[in-house]
Amino acid sequence: xxxxxxxxxxxxxxxxxxxxxxxxxxxxxxxxxxxxxxxxxxxxxxxxxxxxxxxxxxxxxxxxxxxxxxxxxxxxxxxxxxxxxxxxxxxxxxxxxxxxxxxxxxxxxxxxxxxxxxxxxxxxxxxxxxxxxxxxxxxxxxxxxxxxxxxxxxxxxxxxxxxxxxxxxxxxxxxxxxxxxxxxxxxxxxxxxxxxxxxxxxxxxxxxxxxxxxxxxxxxxxxxxxxxxxxxxxxxxxxxxxxxxxxxxxxxxxxxxxxxxxxxxxxxxxxxxxxxxxxxxxxxxxxxxxxxxxxxxxxxxxxxxxxxxxxxxxxxxxxxxxxxxxxxxxxxxxxxxxxxxxxxxxxxxxxxxxxxxxxxxxxxxxxxxxxxxxxxxxxxxxxxxxxxxxxxxxxxxxxxxxxxxxxxxxxxxxxxxxxxxxxxxxxxxxxxxxxxxxxxxxxxxxxxxxxxxxxxxxxxxxxxxxxxxxxxxxxxxxxxxxxxxxxxxxxxxxxxxxxxxxxxxxxxxxxxxxxxxxxxxxxxxxxxxxxxxxxxxxxxxxxxxxxxxxxxxxxxxxxxxxxxxxxxxxxxxxxxxxxxxxxxxxxxxxxxxxxxxxxxxxxxxxxxxxxxxxxxxxxxxxxxxxxxxxxxxxxxxxxxxxxxxxxxxxxxxxxxxxxxxxxxxxxxxxxxxxxxxxxxxxxxxxxxxxxxxxxxxxxxxxxxxxxxxxxxxxxxxxxxxxxxx
Ligand code: ZN
Ligand code: ZN
Ligand code: FE
Numbered sequence: 188x189x190x191x192x193x194x195x196x197x198x199x200x201x202x203x204x205x206x207x208x209x210x211x212x213x214x215x216x217x218x219x220x221x222x223x224x225x226x227x228x229x230x231x232x233x234x235x236x237x238x239x240x241x242x243x244x245x246x247x248x249x250x251x252x253x254x255x256x257x258x259x260x261x262x263x264x265x266x267x268x269x270x271x272x273x274x275x276x277x278x279x280x281x282x283x284x285x286x287x288x289x290x291x292x293x294x295x296x297x298x299x300x301x302x303x304x305x306x307x308x309x310x311x312x313x314x315x316x317x318x319x320x321x322x323x324x325x326x327x328x329x330x331x332x333x334x335x336x337x338x339x340x341x342x343x344x345x346x347x348x349x350x351x352x353x354x355x356x357x358x359x360x361x362x363x364x365x366x367x368x369x370x371x372x373x374x375x376x377x378x379x380x381x382x383x384x385x386x387x388x389x390x391x392x393x394x395x396x397x398x399x400x401x402x403x404x405x406x407x408x409x410x411x412x413x414x415x416x417x418x419x420x421x422x423x424x425x426x427x428x429x430x431x432x433x434x435x436x437x438x439x440x441x442x443x444x445x446x447x448x449x450x451x452x453x454x455x456x457x458x459x460x461x462x463x464x465x466x467x468x469x470x471x472x473x474x475x476x477x478x479x480x481x482x483x484x485x486x487x488x489x490x491x492x493x494x495x496x497x498x499x500x501x502x503x504x505x506x507x508x509x510x511x512x513x514x515x516x517x518x519x520x521x522x523x524x525x526x527x528x529x530x531x532x533x534x535x536x537x538x539x540x541x542x543x544x545x546x547x548x549x550x551x552x553x554x555x556x557x558x559x560x561x562x563x564x565x566x567x568x569x570x571x572x573x574x575x576x577x578x579x580x581x582x583x584x585x586x587x588x589x590x591x592x593x594x595x596x597x598x599x600x601x602x603x604x605x606x607x608x609x610x611x612x613x614x615x616x617x618x619x620x621x622x623x624x625x626x627x628x629x630x631x632x633x634x635x636x637x638x639x640x641x642x643x644x645x646x647x648x649x650x651x652x653x654x655x656x657x658x659x660x661x662x663x664x665x666x667x668x669x670x671x672x673x674x675x676x677x678x679x680x681x682x683x684x685x686x687x688x689x690x691x692x693x694x695x696x697x698x699x700x701x702x703x704x705x706x707x708x709x710x711x712x713x714x715x716x717x718x719x720x721x722x723x724x725x726x727x728x729x730x731x732x733x734x735x736x737x738x739x740x741x742x743x744x745x746x747x748x749x750x751x752x753x754x755x756x757x758x759x760x761x762x763x764x765x766x767x768x769x770x771x772x773x774x775x776x777x778x779x780x781x782x783x784x785x786x787x788x789x790x791x792x793x794x795x796x797x798x799x800x801x802x803x804x805x806x807x808x809x810x811x812x813x814x815x816x817x818x819x820x821x822x823x824x825x826x827x828x829x830x831x832x833x834x835x836x837x838x839x840x841x842x843x844x845x846x847x848x849x850x851x852x853x854x855x856x857x858x859x860x861x862x863x864x865x866x867x868x869x870x871x872x873x874x875x876x877x878x879x880x881x882x883x884x885x886x887x888x889x890x891x892x893x894x895x896x897x898x899x900x901x902x903x904x905x906x907x908x909x910x911x912x
Pocket of ligand 2: 318319338
């Protein structure tokens with residue numbers, strides 16, 4: 188066949204001429220005979236006049252006004268490249284920046300489309316003749332591999348002291364491993380940003396990292412050399428194995444074996460350990476040559492964005508690592524490692540970043556160009572165009588200027604590379620969220636979307652479901668349309684509207700934000716407002732560490748409704764129960780009390796606590812007095828926290844099933860979606876799904892976007908699209 192092919196900002200254009208049968212065969216095989224990581228989204232064919240091309244040629248890339256193409260996420264090192272870096276006779280032996288068209292950096296180095304070397308941070312490296320030859324040879328694995336490089340012409344490693352001064356060592360990798368072996372902390376520049384690493388078996392090193400990073404309890408992830416090592420420390424199911432080995436190479440939460448030699452301080456109070464396998468040549472070399480298990484956690488200060496530039500690392504991370512292992516390939520946009528788990532046999536994404544973004548979620552309908560700004564915690568934004576929802580990578584908690592800057596910069600980048608000019612902007616109803624303030628400051632139509640409505644729509648959208656459903660939204664906090672904080676909701680609706688059919692009864696959050704950091708306040712509030720001061724008096728031992736004066740003030744706050752907002756949050760209920768059982772009177776990271784409550788649950792226990800539904804103004808109110816009473820009774824009776832936790836989980840499932848049955852009897856739908864941060868709890872989400880299915884409901888859950896606030900922007904965007912019509 189004769190003709191030409193080129194790469195454009197719209198995609199690939201091919202014109203071919205030849206015998207009719209050959210051209211037919213070509214069009215048939217076009218979508219199947221493709222490189223491993225290629226993905227055909229749409230194929231469009233057109234008959235053209237005979238031109239009489241003399242040859243077949245690859246033409247230069249072109250930019251077409253307003254047109255866009257999908258951009259690939261970064262891809263874990265392929266098997267061929269792995270073989271090369273471990274082969275002493277290969278010219279890329281031990282070269283940490285080896286890649287090919289089937290693997291390597293993509294999104295993190297792209298400044299604009301079309302995806303050509305000149306539009307990436309590799310532009311500054313001139314290919315040597317051998318690399319150039321590979322790049323231009325259509326039969327080579329590196330044909331048009333934009334980040335192609337070798338030890339002669341590509342990026343290089345350097346090892347610096349804790350001030351950022353080069354140590355001028357001969358073999359930076361080997362010296363870095365030496366430091367890790369001595370229990371030192373290293374900042375390692377990776378694919379999406381800097382990671383902080385230390386020996387995961389060395390308790391002192393792990394504790395030192397926790398101290399320096401101001402992160403006392405929140406679990407760290409570890410990187411293990413290969414699947415065999417993962418099995419030494421964790422149970423790995425078939426589904427989990429697939430995730431670990433996937434080209435996205437995410438962190439996978441695995442059941443952590445008791446006999447594992449990894450320090451428990453890596454993930455205190457957890458039964459799961461976040462494990463990832465090496466995903467760059469640098470990691471492969473590091474893990475293979477050190478034979479270590481390494482803690483690998485985002486290089487940032489507490490909740491700031493992950494650090495991307497060398498200079499930025501020296502200034503912002505200064506004081507955490509003992510040394511920096513850096514290189515000179517720039518990261519244009521940073522992203523964190525993604526976090527996944529297998530829930531009920533299906534993969535679920537808890538943090539969507541490296542390997543997944545900026546690949547869009549495909550929708551079964553076309554959308555207007557909309558920017559949805561997400562929420563406050565675990566923020567992502569979403570830009571829509573055609574049938575695509577481009578959900579950003581995990582941006583982080585929008586509580587500081589650094590994160591807001593990262594948010595704005597990433598919004599600009601997505602708008603640029605996907606050529607999207609939003610006509611409308613959607614945001615959460617909470618006026619104090621930085622994302623809301625940002626959205627309101629933009630021009631164009633503005634749409635405030637209720638938080639839990641957005642959660643429901645997010646799950647509907649990724650499942651392509653347009654019919655009305657019951658949405659069980661168990662969440663932390665989100666501002667409701669009545670000014671209270673919602674979070675234990677049963678909504679009925681679709682993309683266009685919702686009705687709040689049932690919710691947990693409103694209870695006080697004594698001290699507001701202080702109650703989030705101190706679950707004992709929630710516990711005190713539950714017992715005091717549901718059972719009264721007298722009943723509480725018998726259980727004051729639980730609050731023994733709290734001064735009497737403080738307790739009296741809380742009573743007053745609740746009685747007078749001062750600084751004691753009302754909430755129906757299921758997340759706060761978890762916090763309160765956790766504190767009642769003495770697990771987490773105070774927390775150091777979001778969700779800690781709820782997670783620790785889940786972790787201790789005895790999965791064999793089948794009992795429940797009582798509760799009841801009460802109708803009020805057309806809604807079902809889920810009354811919790813008997814539940815709290817039952818828990819206090821169990822505590823008095825000396826039952827173990829493991830049993831009580833399990834019974835609490837079972838009760839929530841029963842609440843879900845009973846409430847859906849009631850809504851259904853009143854003419855509600857038979858389909859249920861589960862969303863909200865509380866459903867990251869595996870025990871609860873697996874139990875709820877099974878319970879509802881046994882009761883005859885069809886259940887939709889999250890898979891490609893997080894159930895937590897990281898998935899919220901998708902729901903906001905889809906709702907805005909329907910409302911803005
Ligand atoms: Zn490769
Ligand atoms: Zn080269
Ligand atoms: Fe939420």
